[in-house]
Amino acid sequence: MQNRVKTVKELVVNMGPQHPATHGVLRLILELEGEVIRKCTPYIGYLHRGVEKLSEDLTYVQSLPLTDRLDYLSSMVNNVGFCIAVEKLVGINVPERAKFIRTMMSEMARICSHLVWIATHALDIGAMTVFLYAMRDRESLLELFEMVTGARLTVSYPRVGGVRCDVDNEFLDKLYKFTEEFPGKVEEYETLIDRNRVWLKRTKGVGVITAEEAINWGLTGPTLRGSGVYYDVRKFFPYDAYDKVEFEVPVGKNGDIYDRYRCRMLEFRQSAKIIKQCIEKLPEGPILAENALRIRMPESPLKIDKKDIIFEIYTEDKQIQEFIQKFTEVYASVEAPRGELGFYIVCDSSSKPYRMRVRAPSFVHAGVLPKLCEGSLVADVIANIGSIDIVLGECDR
């Protein structure tokens, strides 16, 4: 009998961009053999809004609201990152109070973002209850954001040289109460999923990234720390008030989905701890640097022509004027909930950035997806996407 050659026909599945579990508009082309993924090709760009290019046509201050739209789940951190880059560029010293407020707000944003992560990650694996619990707690934080900034999602609150407005005691009381209650809420999620055999089976030993691979891929944030690499911008290059508060950086061991999950769960507690310290240590004083950049707007925008509405940055500080005269470049990064978020700006001494480039953690993390998915099963793809926690807004920019 002749040996028959079996031909295996691969099934090519388009996962996304409208798939419920692709966290935005990620598109994955999966080549399947049964349920096993032989090849995975991620496609991005469905959310591209040209933020980097747009900002070249806008002044620094005008670019600030654009950064909100990058990682819309933690817009506060993006704002802070951008402001720090511009402050570094023009050499502005931020007042202490503003630094503490920013730190506080960044950590609030981290909790908010991680809450959406745990919600969607759990939902991807099929646990819907966690989703609603996390959304409930996020709501209270969004209300606090609204109290101070007037906005819930895209806050545009920090300013170059400080923050837009001061926080009042009512806000601080409410936030303090939140930090007291929040660890209990985290325990609630853990009760639902951490001791759940199904959850453990789905996450332990799945999607492993070794420490070496994680560094080679350029991963940052909890995704890197899950693999056991101790790196956190807040500790290594402290900005704002991070050098004045005490906190630990949780590190994983095995680099699997479970370790990344554990890292983020521990970060919840650390963030609450940081917020608490910020409230306790919050100094009195101004919230905006004296020589901060100010926006000079026409006195009555209604009376003048459209072409005359010009936003301009000016400063009276001679030193800064000289500094700005030079054609210079700057890179500043912050620890966003997803990892190291960097802003690289080339300045040609005009009021607009000559070039701006964002080092978005989600973009880097999306690159590791084929490595994680190939050889695993369809169900693991969504667990992996959830575990590296990407937001396509900042991935596409």
Place this chain on the structure above:
Amino acid sequence: METVYIILITTFKTLIYFGILMLHVAYATYAERKVIGHIQLRLGPMLVGPHGLLQPIADVVKLIFKEDIIPTKVDKAIFRIAPLISLTAALSTFAVIPVNKNWVISDINVGLLYVIGIAGIGTYGIIFSGWSSNSKYAFLGSLRSAAQMISYEVALGLSLVGVILMAESFNLTEIVNKQGEYWYGMFLFPQIIGYFVFVVAMLAETNRLPFDLPEAETELVAGYFVEYSGIRFSLFYLAEYLAMFCMSALATICFWGGWTIPPVLLKALPALGLIPGIVWFLLKVYFHIFLFFWLRGTLPRYRYDQLMAIGWKVLIPLALFNILVTSIFKYYL
């Protein structure tokens, strides 16, 4: 004349059963949303009628009048027939399920076999729908379903062998009567392993969490019924809920003593005997239905290979062990 009489009576019984069943299914969806609502700290339906009680009716009206979209490249005949197969199979199982003493449409001797056999036919509906949809997600969903059903049907069948050995009958009424002969009035205690296997397999058979892989909305969008809309979509849901009721009824009959109360309990509290059997039956059924809802609010979803491993490596050996133990006891006692 007698044949006509039997046909008329059976038709009448069937219609009553059908009506009551449909009402139960409609309100099971309501109950599910309420139970899950409480677990997840939300209200559930509240707007239509007092406490949203008319919501199931509104849902039915909406689904009937919703546009029925059939994609261009589907296999139209099979696409249309698939939900009907699922529904018919799910409905047919109730023909032999006794809900009270002598309250059954057809008291056949192979009742248990009939239920398992007919319930298996429902898989055809799922496979047909997945295949005819001409969609990869639907296809994957139906393939998963086929594998899942075959694996868990074996475990389900084997888990009931212990009950059959103890009752020495396939007749569901007989099984219930036999349980009444024991002082504890239920096969639940001697057949606890069988019951465990049955409950797990029942979740898998009805595609409920943590085994809802054929639909797995976050992986396969909606799985086998992704292309269905309107009334056809609701027929699948109807079949799923009917299957839930069927499996709960089977668990009640085979392990919980059906409509009877344990004799020991009746001796202690004779007043309990005044409560009609149907109430006990429904209470036991709804306990299992609640179990379905509760698990949905608590558990994440298994992965496909893990599901298979549980079916073949845990449940089937357990069920076989149960059969062995039951046989030994039966032989020596």
